[in-house]
Amino acid sequence: MPTIDELKAQTQAAIDARSEWLIDIAKTILNNPEPGFMEVNTARYVSEKFHELDIAHETGIALTGMKGYIRGGQPGPTVAVIGELDSLRVPGHPHANPDTGAAHACGHNCQIGMMLGAAVGLKMLEGHEALAGNVALMALPAEEFIDVQDRWEMHQEGKLGFMAGKQEFIRLGAFDDVDMAMMMHTASQSSEDAKFAFGGTSNGHVVKYVRFIGKSAHAGGAPYEGVNALQAAVVALNALNHQRETLRNEDTVRLHGIMTSGGASVNAVPADVRYEGRVRGRSIEIIADANEKMDRCLRAGALAMGAQVNIVTMPGYLPMVNNVPMMDLMKDNAARIVGEHNLMTHVPTRNRGGSTDMGDLSHIMPVVHPYTTAATGSGHGTDYLIEDYVQAVVNPAKAMAMTVIDLLTGQGDKAKEILDTSPPQMSKQQYLDLQNGRLVEELYDGGR
Ligand SMILES: [Zn+2]
Ligand SMILES: [Zn+2]
Missing domain, CATH: 3.40.630.10 (Zn peptidases)
Structure with missing residues (x-):
């Protein structure tokens, strides 16, 4: 041998x-x-x-x-x-x-x-x-x-x-x-x-697939008849940025994402806006806590504008x-x-x-x-x-x-x-x- x-x-x-x-x-x-x-x-x-x-x-x-x-x-x-x-x-x-x-x-x-x-x-x-x-x-x-x-x-x-x-x-x-x-x-x-x-x-993470759902209307003629899904997303992402002072450095939380659709036509109030996001952190519990913060922000955007938001949270990594x-x-x-x-x-x-x-x-x-x-x-x-x-x-x-x-x-x-x-x-x-x-x-x- x-x-x-x-x-x-x-x-x-x-x-x-x-x-x-x-x-x-x-x-x-x-x-x-x-x-x-x-x-x-x-x-x-x-x-x-x-x-x-x-x-x-x-x-x-x-x-x-x-x-x-x-x-x-x-x-x-x-x-x-x-x-x-x-x-x-x-x-x-x-x-x-x-x-x-x-x-x-x-x-x-x-x-x-x-x-x-x-x-x-x-x-x-x-x-x-x-x-x-x-x-x-x-x-x-x-x-x-x-x-x-x-x-x-x-x-x-x-x-x-x-x-x-x-x-x-x-x-x-x-x-x-x-x-x-x-x-x-x-x-x-x-x-x-x-x-x-x-x-x-x-880091571990969870993955977010988010749709802000509004109501389309003529962006010049009657914007007040629409519900602006893009503005709902803007409010949500601003709220997310305001969360950062609540995060501990040692938890290595990362809240980030990309806007994959911001509307269909410039002359219509955006009614379907999509965001793909990620919530990372060093433990399953820390990710769950940060994920709740992200969800609150997403709901806040919808609440502010009277829109709906569909939030899918997918099992990410450990x-x-x-x-x-x-x-x-x-x-x-x-x-x-x-x-x-x-x-x-x-x-x-x-x-x-x-x-x-x-x-x-x-x-x-x-x-x-x-x-x-x-x-x-x-x-x-x-x-x-x-x-x-x-x-x-x-x-x-x-x-x-x-x-x-x-x-x-x-x-x-x-x-x-x-x-x-x-x-x-x-x-x-x-x-x-x-x-x-x-x-x-x-x-x-x-x-x-
Ligand atoms: Zn890579
Ligand atoms: Zn790689």
Whole structure:
């Protein structure tokens, strides 16, 4: 039986031999961005790559997601290596689709490269007696919770239950045979000082889809006969801004959104105005409290103008919990690749402010979600560009593949020990109940 160090050396050599192929995948996806649940071409492309690696896989999970396996020669736990398929919409990004504005301004294109890289590195262990357990290779849709109206409509049409990728994978049972999971996200030099950054947490959130409903009338001839939904929205957003002094810094509450429709014709009183919003915070309770403030403001706008407001609150993400023993294994492997001095570890309470549905998964199983610093510019900005593709794709693939080797060789004892000593925050059923309970629709009539 080869030693762990010999297996890790072979894994790294296999990934190095395919490094150009992997980087080309990341760049191809960069140039073909598709937003969440619409990653049809991206999914087809990733499926082709799975075929090239001779990895049996299922497609079409939660519309565009997929899942393949490398099975060891002995039974044991299943470790998922995850990549995310979706882009944002950032018009003006140099790699944006000119028609849709879709752009990989969050680096998810590199995640698919690194997930396939881990597959390249671990393929030699398929059926090998040294591997006690399985590797699930997962490409997930829709990490960015955008296109809120579209997702709500897909939910209402029964195409989606939950409206984000990992949430929907959990609901559909696609994680039922997975015991623990890992992925790595790209970061910018403007946000992280080391090549690999571990630890920390993220905000959770709920997602708002809001319609202010008024009454149209001639904007010049008889504006007094209308009910102005746009003015109701303006009052609501002003009220929201006045909430900020009630927020505690340490709760990292973020109240933000976009107006997606401000009316139909300039010469008619706007009667249908739409707003997509987000309420973030560091805990479920803090989010619920801030969400009530947002709802009060939305109702206040409708009350002031005598309009109606329809408020849909959708289950958003949970804060990220990194599993420390898994993280420590990955840190050792990352140090082998780039040296200890190129790693940093944030305290568990250090909140990045953003949100990820990997936080949801981290509530039902051990998860590790570090960052690899490979970009310049601002995340989600027009200037977010991957500069170092070795650090964006090749090195993370190695770090994840080597961590899988730590977990599943030696009869899978490390993985079993982590599972025994890291009870989940909640069961799958408790998670589903929590999230279903956060889905609320309210029609408030300010004109009664
Ligand atoms: Zn993002
Ligand atoms: Zn992202």
